Amino acid sequence: MVSVLHAYLNYSLNNECPQSGKINLLKQHYRNVLPRSIDYYLLIDSLNLLFGVIYEFFSKDSIAHGIYLQSLEPYILTNRFDTILPTVLKDFINYCIDNNNLNQLEQCLDRLNVSCLDLDQIIEITRKYEVYMTLLHIYSKGFKDFTTILKEIIEKLEDIFIGNNGTSYSTKMTLIGNQALVFIQTILVGDMYSFSGRLSYDMVHFRRNEIVDFLSYLHLRRTGGLLYNNLRILLYFNTQNFFNLLTMAFHNEEFLYDIDTLTRRIFCDILLRVMVGDVQFSSHQISILFNCLSRQL
Numbered sequence: 001m002v003s004v005l006h007a008y009l010n011y012s013l014n015n016e017c018p019q020s021g022k023i024n025l026l027k028q029h030y031r032n033v034l035p036r037s038i039d040y041y042l043l044i045d046s047l048n049l050l051f052g053v054i055y056e057f058f059s060k061d062s063i064a065h066g067i068y069l070q071s072l073e074p075y076i077l078t079n080r081f082d083t084i085l086p087t088v089l090k091d092f093i094n095y096c097i098d099n100n101n102l103n104q105l106e107q108c109l110d111r112l113n114v115s116c117l118d119l120d121q122i123i124e125i126t127r128k129y130e131v132y133m134t135l136l137h138i139y140s141k142g143f144k145d146f147t148t149i150l151k152e153i154i155e156k157l158e159d160i161f162i163g164n165n166g167t168s169y170s171t172k173m174t175l176i177g178n179q180a181l182v183f184i185q186t187i188l189v190g191d192m193y194s195f196s197g198r199l200s201y202d203m204v205h206f207r208r209n210e211i212v213d214f215l216s217y218l219h220l221r222r223t224g225g226l227l228y229n230n231l232r233i234l235l236y237f238n239t240q241n242f243f244n245l246l247t248m249a250f251h252n253e254e255f256l257y258d259i260d261t262l263t264r265r266i267f268c269d270i271l272l273r274v275m276v277g278d279v280q281f282s283s284h285q286i287s288i289l290f291n292c293l294s295r296q297l
Helices: 002-014 023-043 053-059 062-077 086-098 102-109 119-128 132-142 148-164 171-188 201-215 229-237 239-250 253-258 261-275 283-296
Strands: none
Touching: 023 053, 023 062, 053 062, 062 086, 062 102, 086 102, 086 119, 102 132, 119 132, 132 148, 132 171, 148 171, 148 229, 171 201, 171 229, 171 239, 201 229, 201 253, 201 261, 229 239, 229 261, 239 253, 239 283, 261 283
């Protein structure tokens, strides 16, 4: 079967390949050949060939090379495979960056097995381009560190809040802030961020409590000397979404089992202390607080 596939590729790239005409004809030819080839190699479970010999086939021509890298995306996004050889992944990352496809890159990296990633390279790139969804994924899945990147995001949100009194966030920063809220929500309900299924039984209790402790952290940073900075900044950023995730957690039976009644009461008390009396919160935001707390009584 492998020899037949190799013969097919060799014939397609050398005999059927357009010899003249517009470059779009050549691109279309490669787009016709590649998905069919990838499907066959996945069917016979030959990822090593797909990322080895076949990659070499298409690397000989710059146009074919680009189409090959482009063709990987839908297979990653549909979870057809979750590992890629480092050399191929490096080229795939560079291709996405060169073509300004950072969103697609982020979606793909979050679906790949952390063990196949060059973490130093990925972290350097994701920090440079502020791809925080991937940073949250790598730190939580690869390093079992669930708070470092959250802290970085909160500090960025705080800098913006101090700079313009929280009147506006850029589209990109709004996306990053919302990713932090989604991350918190997934951990509180026992999921792995972002497409990785459930937290293991022996990890979920510790991580839930770790996130609650992180949100309840007393230490101030720069927000006018106010306490509970992590929680306060997230509430400044998006009060409604924060209470939406909190409500979802409070309705999760596993969360209620892991986070005891006393801890939940203390956290609710902290919410009251943070929001009531802080002039930065509007009457509407305060009403969201009391509406949420009333449902917990």
